[in-house]
Amino acid sequence: MVQDSSRFFLLVLAVSSFIYGSHSANILGLFPSPSPSHLIISMSAAKVLAEQGHNVTVVTVLEPTITHKNINLVQVPMTKEEIKQRSDTIGAKQKNISGSRLISILQMSGQMDSMLRKMADALKDERVKDLYLNKGNHFDLVISGYFMNDYQLGFARKVNAPVIVLAPSPPGQMLNSLIGNPSDTVEKDKNTSFAQRLDSFITNLFYQVFVRQIDHRNRRYYKELFADDPNMPDYSEMLKNTSLVFFCSHAASEGSIRPNVPAAIEIGGIQIKDKPEALPKNLEEFLSNATDGAILLSLGSNVQGSHIKSDTVEKMFNVLSKLKQRVIWKWEDLDNVPGKSDNILYSRWLPQDDILAHPNIKLFINHAGKGGITESQYHGKPMLSLPVFGDQPSNAFAMVKNGFGHTLSLLNLEEKPFKNAIEEILSNPQYSQRVALFSSLYRDRPKSARDSLIYWTEYVIRHHGAAHLQSPLVHMDFIAANNLDIYALFAAIFVGLFIIIKALVKLFFKVLIPKLSKITKVKKH
Numbered sequence: 001m002v003q004d005s006s007r008f009f010l011l012v013l014a015v016s017s018f019i020y021g022s023h024s025a026n027i028l029g030l031f032p033s034p035s036p037s038h039l040i041i042s043m044s045a046a047k048v049l050a051e052q053g054h055n056v057t058v059v060t061v062l063e064p065t066i067t068h069k070n071i072n073l074v075q076v077p078m079t080k081e082e083i084k085q086r087s088d089t090i091g092a093k094q095k096n097i098s099g100s101r102l103i104s105i106l107q108m109s110g111q112m113d114s115m116l117r118k119m120a121d122a123l124k125d126e127r128v129k130d131l132y133l134n135k136g137n138h139f140d141l142v143i144s145g146y147f148m149n150d151y152q153l154g155f156a157r158k159v160n161a162p163v164i165v166l167a168p169s170p171p172g173q174m175l176n177s178l179i180g181n182p183s184d185t186v187e188k189d190k191n192t193s194f195a196q197r198l199d200s201f202i203t204n205l206f207y208q209v210f211v212r213q214i215d216h217r218n219r220r221y222y223k224e225l226f227a228d229d230p231n232m233p234d235y236s237e238m239l240k241n242t243s244l245v246f247f248c249s250h251a252a253s254e255g256s257i258r259p260n261v262p263a264a265i266e267i268g269g270i271q272i273k274d275k276p277e278a279l280p281k282n283l284e285e286f287l288s289n290a291t292d293g294a295i296l297l298s299l300g301s302n303v304q305g306s307h308i309k310s311d312t313v314e315k316m317f318n319v320l321s322k323l324k325q326r327v328i329w330k331w332e333d334l335d336n337v338p339g340k341s342d343n344i345l346y347s348r349w350l351p352q353d354d355i356l357a358h359p360n361i362k363l364f365i366n367h368a369g370k371g372g373i374t375e376s377q378y379h380g381k382p383m384l385s386l387p388v389f390g391d392q393p394s395n396a397f398a399m400v401k402n403g404f405g406h407t408l409s410l411l412n413l414e415e416k417p418f419k420n421a422i423e424e425i426l427s428n429p430q431y432s433q434r435v436a437l438f439s440s441l442y443r444d445r446p447k448s449a450r451d452s453l454i455y456w457t458e459y460v461i462r463h464h465g466a467a468h469l470q471s472p473l474v475h476m477d478f479i480a481a482n483n484l485d486i487y488a489l490f491a492a493i494f495v496g497l498f499i500i501i502k503a504l505v506k507l508f509f510k511v512l513i514p515k516l517s518k519i520t521k522v523k524k525h
């Protein structure tokens with residue numbers, strides 16, 4: 001009896017420490033990025049933490065498609081005008097693509113301005129300010145969704161909590177400096193030629209101009225948001241408070257292989273479920289009956305059907321409707337579909353991740369968004385990418401370089417190359433083999449993306465920040481970090497020695513030579 005009750009007591013203890021052990025923390029996620037694909041990654045992370053029992057409050061400007069009962073949403077919606085403006089910018093990009101990297105960097109910079117503006121305005125909204133003005137609120141951690149918006153890190157100081165940055169990208173120059181992570185100024189490959197390295201170096205110089213511009217704007221927005229509070233530190237000081245950065249990458253399978261400081265945590269694939277969910281009945285049936293395999297076609301959430309030129313859509317339909325494979329086509333306007341065919345199923349919304357997990361899917365035709373490519377790689381499915389703007393062309397290029405498929409420009413898509421590319425990928429097994437190999441590497445990790453996210457988030461909460469984990473480089477200036485002063489000292493010593501030796505040699509010739517010549521003159525006489 002005594003034993004039983006003590007056992008019961010132990011059980012209660014175990015259960016309660018299971019629930020409260022890493023107690024339910026109050027976490028604030030700032031995710032005001034106007035990019036739907038970023039929001040999917042941020043909300044996937046928030047959902048993982050909510051499922052873990054944490055109380056997660058998130059600030060967004062878009063309506064998230066991912067939710068959970070433990071997530072309190074504070075949405076500062078974009079106005080109709082802003083949505084139209086964003087949609088128009090994307091539409092315009094469809095028709096005008098500049099081949100020059102410099103011009104596209106400048107274009108990106110212009111576009112960035114309105115997006116940064118919107119994100120800063122969201123933080124000024126009364127409901128968002130209430131999060132720190134209302135003394136009843138307490139946060140154990142802030143997660144700052146990254147979109148070139150470092151000023152947002154000031155929010156963590158406002159609520160007096162440690163901060164983790166959640167980046168939708170692999171380690172890059174803009175984020176590396178936050179945690180003292182080393183950056184390469186030249187993209188390196190085993191076999192990069194001199195010309196390629198030079199090209200990469202020069203591109204990087206242009207990129208630095210862009211980075212400076214973004215930094216300048218960040219300072220301005222930081223002042224605008226927080227200058228009224230004398231307790232707020234200087235912008236550069238505030239940046240040094242970052243505990244960790246979560247990167248959405250996995251170097252061991254994706255590359256590039258490079259050193260990372262301990263504060264750089266990779267959670268690539270966080271938006272992908274470890275186990276796929278059951279498909280809606282109509283999709284499941286459509287796919288299971290696809291004896292010749294099936295193709296998924298989705299051009300993402302930014303580029304909607306209406307942005308694509310109508311004759312491009314017609315060409316795509318002509319090719320797809322003649323295939324023996326079945327096709328699931330993501331299409332917004334169901335009253336106005338590209339054409340009717342028995343092998344094509346249109347749907348406004350698709351559980352993309354779960355569909356890609358289906359064994360009958362043999363090809364994914366996409367717009368080369370990072371999210372879609374990651375999902376396809378995770379499930380080991382070859383791709384045909386039709387990029388449009390932003391990072392899409394470079395994502396597509398990298399995918400092709402890895403041997404996972406082909407790419408064609410959506411802007412001047414023609415029937416014949418479209419058909420040939422599809423047939424090549426479906427008939428040649430090398431694409432599916434290479435992507436399957438990648439998939440097995442991508443999934444093989446000591447901790448899944450989900451478990452890493454949970455562990456490191458709770459780690460920062462447990463230790464009230466991770467200052468002990470910071471690279472000293474964060475607190476060193478450029479000169480000290482690169483030992484420039486030591487090099488300067490050695491250079492000065494060398495120059496000094498050189499001057500002294502030169503003077504000695506001169507002296508030697510001035511004093512000794514005349515003496516010697518006197519001696520020889522004497523001898524001659």
Ligand SMILES: *[C@@H]1O[C@H](CO)[C@@H](O)[C@H](O)[C@H]1NC(C)=O
Pocket residue numbers: 092095096
């Ligand atoms: C696209 O480019 C053409 C000329 O190349 C130019 O006339 C037009 O204004 C550009 N459109 C946009 C939306 O930038």
Ligand SMILES: *[C@@H]1O[C@H](CO)[C@@H](O)[C@H](O)[C@H]1NC(C)=O
Pocket residue numbers: 026055056057072137138
């Ligand atoms: C969750 O956090 C919000 C924001 O701080 C707070 O208003 C709410 O009371 C919290 N809920 C619980 C159950 O702690």
Ligand SMILES: *[C@@H]1O[C@H](CO)[C@@H](O)[C@H](O)[C@H]1NC(C)=O
Pocket residue numbers: 191
């Ligand atoms: C390196 O590049 C050269 C020329 O581009 C090529 O001939 C060679 O095979 C490449 N070596 C490797 C190891 O890829």
Ligand SMILES: *[C@@H]1O[C@H](CO)[C@@H](O)[C@H](O)[C@H]1NC(C)=O
Pocket residue numbers: 285286289
């Ligand atoms: C799938 O096949 C089953 C049996 O062969 C048939 O009853 C069903 O109608 C088919 N569904 C579709 C969507 O083709």
Ligand SMILES: *[C@@H]1O[C@H](CO)[C@@H](O)[C@H](O)[C@H]1NC(C)=O
Pocket residue numbers: 157160161162163240241242243464465466467468470
């Ligand atoms: C940042 O500031 C918070 C709150 O002031 C503190 O708890 C945390 O340890 C700091 N983190 C770092 C990395 O300095």
